[in-house]
Amino acid sequence: MSIPQNLNHIKSDLPAHITLVAVSKTKPVPDLMEAYNAGQRIFGENKIQEMVEKHEVMPKDIQWHMIGHVQRNKVKYMASFVNLIHGVDNFKLLNEINRQAARYRRTINCLLQIKIAEEDSKFGMTTAEASEILQSDDFSYLQNIKIVGVMGMATFTDNETQIKQEFTKLKETFDELKAIETPNCKLETISMGMSGDYKLAIDCGSTMVRVGSSIFGERNYN
Numbered sequence: 269m270s271i272p273q274n275l276n277h278i279k280s281d282l283p284a285h286i287t288l289v290a291v292s293k294t295k296p297v298p299d300l301m302e303a304y305n306a307g308q309r310i311f312g313e314n315k316i317q318e319m320v321e322k323h324e325v326m327p328k329d330i331q332w333h334m335i336g337h338v339q340r341n342k343v344k345y346m347a348s349f350v351n352l353i354h355g356v357d358n359f360k361l362l363n364e365i366n367r368q369a370a371r372y373r374r375t376i377n378c379l380l381q382i383k384i385a386e387e388d389s390k391f392g393m394t395t396a397e398a399s400e401i402l403q404s405d406d407f408s409y410l411q412n413i414k415i416v417g418v419m420g421m422a423t424f425t426d427n428e429t430q431i432k433q434e435f436t437k438l439k440e441t442f443d444e445l446k447a448i449e450t451p452n453c454k455l456e457t458i459s460m461g462m463s464g465d466y467k468l469a470i471d472c473g474s475t476m477v478r479v480g481s482s483i484f485g486e487r488n489y490n
């Protein structure tokens with residue numbers, strides 16, 4: 269099926285309250301434009317340089333989401349335009365995002381990445397670490413960021429029971445942290461679910477799914 273067909277097929281069975289992030293990493297601009305012309309406005313990339321290059325040449329009403337692991341020294345390249353950073357997993361990074369956002373007089377929305385997978389390869393913090401940051405004085409001084417939710421990645425496995433447990437854990441973390449409301453923190457978004465598991469993620473409470481290969485086809489890393 270074509271990119272617009274894939275997109276429409278996925279959108280047709282997404283509940284209305286679910287936000288679809290089209291994950292376009294490694295894909296060329298003409299592929300993204302096919303999705304854009306079919307109405308898609310939210311794109312997710314996992315490399316800052318690639319996102320910057322695509323942002324430069326594509327329509328300016330696109331919302332760019334950084335879904336990958338972020339290196340602190342590269343925040344400056346996306347600070348002028350990034351709409352949502354999904355993978356914030358430590359305070360130093362948050363502090364740098366705040367500093368760069370202030371240079372552009374912007375507020376940058378962020379999600380805290382919570383570690384829900386068993387695999388050591390997945391980034392993220394514990395619920396306790398997230399809670400501590402959100403309630404700290406240091407955090408309260410960050411006026412140019414806003415924490416709007418949490419993000420998580422399940423273990424790469426066929427075991428649905430395990431994936432479901434991990435998604436449920438993220439929903440519980442969200443429910444717990446949601447009680448913390450400050451001028452720069454109001455949790456509304458749960459970013460979980462990819463091509464293989466987004467339906468399960470929605471059943472478990474996801475509000476934002478990140479779908480790549482089901483829209484754009486398999487990625488080629490060569």
Ligand SMILES: *Cc1c(COP(=O)(O)O)cnc(C)c1O
Nearest residue numbers: 291314335462463478479480481
């Ligand atoms: C690549 C990626 C996705 C999309 O994966 P698909 O299986 O192609 O849908 C979602 N989230 C993150 C963080 C990714 O890196």
